[in-house]
Amino acid sequence: MSLGDTLKPFSAWKHLFKEPLSVKKPLTERPGADRYRGFHKNEIDKCIGCGTCEDICQNAAIDLVPVEGIDTKEGDSGLRPQIDYGRCCWCALCVDVCTTNSLTLSNEYTWIEEDADKFRFIPGADNKSWDHNEKGWKKPENNYEFYALERVEMQERHAEERVQSFIEIIKGYSKEKAQEEADRCVACGICTATCPAHMGIPEYIKAIREDDMEEGLRVLYETNPLPEICGRICTHKCETVCAVGHKGDPLSIRWLKRYIADQVSLDKYKEILGSDGIENNGKKIAIIGSGPAGLSAAHYLSLMGYSCTIFEKLPEPGGMMRYGIPEYRLPYDQIDKDIKYIESLGVKIQCNTDIGKDITLAQLEKDYDAVFAGTGLHLGRSTRIPGTEHENVYMAADLLREITMGKEIHVAEKIVVIGGGNVAMDITRSLARKQKEIYGKVQVITTSLESEDIMPADREEIVESREEGAIINPGWGPQSIEIQDGKVKGLHVTKCLSVFDESGRFSPKFDEAQKDFFEGDMVVESIGQGADMSYISEEYKDKLEYNERGRVVVNKEFQSSIPWLFLGGDIIQGPDVIHGIANGHKAAIGIDNFLRDK
Ligand SMILES: Cc1cc2nc3c(=O)[nH]c(=O)nc-3n(C[C@H](O)[C@H](O)[C@H](O)COP(=O)(O)OP(=O)(O)OC[C@H]3O[C@@H](n4cnc5c(N)ncnc54)[C@H](O)[C@@H]3O)c2cc1C
Ligand code: SF4
Ligand code: SF4
Known part of the structure; x- marks a missing residue:
């Protein structure tokens, strides 16, 4: 190396007192190309x-953070x-994958800050000059998707x-179909927050993708001991918030749950779930009550080592799941499978035992350390209109129970x-089946106060009832x-204009000029x-507290003001099986907290 080479680095010192050549701000603003990928924008209310x-970000450049004024609610973290x-x-992978299309890129690329740490911001919440910039990168519509939009x-x-x-x-799904459906999940977990039992939905969907049914079953049982049942008839509120539902069909979460439970035979459950040899x-x-609330409480309590006895007044366990929900939606053998597993944990189910008549509550207090009541709603309500006292006017719940009883x-x-x-x-659909069997045709007319757009029934139930011939x-x-002559001839009705008043209270208004008559030799009330x-x-x-609706007041662990008495479902x-399950689980934890140190 020559002497010149050795001294060269020192020659750089001559630039020390020169004006820098770089500029703080471009002298002339040069707009980015129309589809240039500049800084992010986010429609904060759509996100x-x-x-x-x-x-999806491979550079870990995105963090999800709380934002003032945006609250956690169903379907929104x-x-x-x-x-x-x-x-x-x-x-722009983040833009292309965005489940709501709220995230886009402006074509702005100039942003000057003295402090490098400031180049971190929340698009849509931290105001920027490019917030209203229409150019830049958006995911092209109807072009490609990272996940299939159709169920x-x-x-x-x-x-x-x-x-x-x-x-x-x-x-039910085949393995290929279940995996194809599971592939659509983006594993965001938005659904978990909405599920009343907070089931690990993305985790069990992942188990389907990986064809690991044992893991799937373990995830299900962490929060839900009735997966065959819920996999068929759950009200699936989770699906209403599924992130994939913003651009396409929400995941079939309910059917995927059913798929897992259907794949594993009952004799493998104990080994997979590790529930053998629990110390009493x-x-x-x-x-x-042996409805979902009682069964769920019994399941989780027995896992904690408690001896549980369920008292059920009807001949078989299951509550409304067996005696209300028709068999074409929920077959009895699937109810039996879920219940048999709970019994295999040592839970005793004593049917045909009416508490209050066969055994008093006072006796239960004496013989047991705590009591959980999940007795459900089994008394039909009547419209009390003239004629309801006739023997051919029935309550839906009574008829459904009798159909189950054969x-x-x-x-x-x-x-x-x-x-x-x-x-x-x-x-309606159960009677349609009976009519078809007896008379060869369906002649059921079902009417409600609510107009079709606000009928509480699920849309698919209305559609399928019509498909089966009901009006x-x-x-x-x-x-x-x-x-007439002691026989039911039909129902007189008046047009209902609205059901609720401005404050949302039940206050139906009628148009007395519009009347109709629905012919029938039998009327069923289902209100x-x-x-x-x-x-x-x-x-x-006298020792219990009641709320304004006359319901017993319980705390977060479903404990009443009588400390040993817990109630749920x-x-x-209510109003569904999954709430019963969640209530029973929380009550089990509450009972354990109440008894642990006694
Ligand atoms: C026709 C119908 C269809 C439904 N469809 C669906 C659906 O598709 N999806 C859904 O999620 N939910 C559905 N539901 C609602 C669901 O069934 C209930 O929300 C759920 O079963 C309530 O659970 P629970 O444990 O509180 O009570 P229940 O399931 O009602 O069980 C209570 C049990 O307690 C017993 N019992 C009562 N009193 C006593 C006593 N004194 N001594 C001993 N035993 C007693 C009863 O016999 C009963 O077996 C439906 C309900 C009905 C009526
Ligand atoms: S992907 Fe989700 S979190 Fe990200 S911007 Fe879109 S909606 Fe918001
Ligand atoms: S099912 Fe839907 S909401 Fe749930 S994790 Fe998957 S994509 Fe997200």
Whole structure:
């Protein structure tokens, strides 16, 4: 090396006192090309904080962070993406994957800051000059998607076949179909927050993708001990918020749950779930009612070592899942599978035992360390219009129970059903099947106060009822049942203009000029059910607190003001199986907290 080479680095010192050549701001603004990928924009109210953009970013340039003024609510985590331009490479993968299309890139590329740490911001929340810049990069519409927007179709029986019997309608996914459907999940977990039991939905969907049914079953049982049942009839609120549902069909979360449970035979459950040899803690719990709330409480309590006995007044366990929900939606052998596993944990189910009559609550208090009551809503409510006292006017819940029990029920050739909820659809479709069997044709007309757009029944139930031959004629108020020569002739109705007042209170308004008559030799009322709490005798009733709706007040762990008495399910919260399961689980934790140190 020459002397010149050695001294060269020192020659750089001559630039020390020169004006820098770089400029702080471009002398002339040069706009980016129309589709240039510049800084991010986010429609903050459209974004749901699913974090899919964060997950896909290969540079870890995105963090989901809380934002003032944005609250966590169903279907929205309340978080929003924050971009770190020290890491972002402007690949736009985050934009292309965004489940709501809220995230885009402007074509702005100039941003000057003294402090390098400031190149981190929350698009849409931190105001920027490019917020209203229309140019830049958006995911091209109808071009490509990272996940399929359409649901994998479920095989169902056709209406003509369905109405011939009570055989299950839904056939279930094959492995290929289940994996194809599972592939659509972006694993955001938005659904988990909405599920009343907070099931690990993305985790069990992942297990399907990986064809690991054992892991899938373990995830299901962490929060739900009735997966065959819920996999068929869950009200699937989770699906209403699924991130994929913003651009396409939400995931078939319910059918995927069913797929897992269907793949594993009952004899493998204990080994997979590791529930053999649980040590008994010597404490005894009485559970009144074998519906989802009681079964769930029994399941989780027995895993904690408690001896549980369920007292059930009907001949078989399952509550409304067996005696309300028709077999074509929920076959009895699937109910049995879920319940048999719970029994295999040592839970005793004593059927045909009516608490309050066969055994008093006071006796349970004496014999057990704690009591959980999940007795449900089994008393049918009547419209009390003239004619309802006739013997051919029935309650939907009573008829559904008798159908399950295999009793001969009265089925007229022409039937009118009053009610617009799912129970009304269940009795409509059950009676349609009975009519088909007896008379060879369906003649059921179902009417509700609510117009079709606000009928509480699920859309698919209304559609399928019609497909099976029932007439659904909503928007009428029942006035009286016509009885001639001691026989029911039909239902007089008046047009219902609105059901609720401005404050949302039930206050139906009618147009007296519009009347109609629905012919029928039998009327079924399906306008809701009430609780029979007569098993709680006066001495206990006085010690309980009640809310303005007359329901017993319980704390977050479903404990009443009588410390050993816990209540849950429909009598406290409802209105569905998954709430019953969640209530039973929380009550089990509450009972354990109450008894652990005693
Ligand atoms: C026709 C119909 C269809 C439905 N469809 C769906 C659906 O598709 N999806 C869904 O999620 N939910 C559905 N539901 C609602 C769901 O069935 C209930 O929300 C759920 O079963 C309530 O659970 P639970 O444990 O509180 O009570 P229940 O399931 O009602 O069980 C209570 C049990 O307690 C027993 N019992 C009551 N009193 C006593 C006593 N004194 N002694 C001993 N035992 C007693 C009863 O016999 C019953 O077996 C439906 C309900 C009906 C009526
Ligand atoms: S993917 Fe879209 S909706 Fe989800 S957090 Fe990111 S910007 Fe929001
Ligand atoms: S099912 Fe839907 S909401 Fe749930 S994790 Fe998958 S994409 Fe997200």
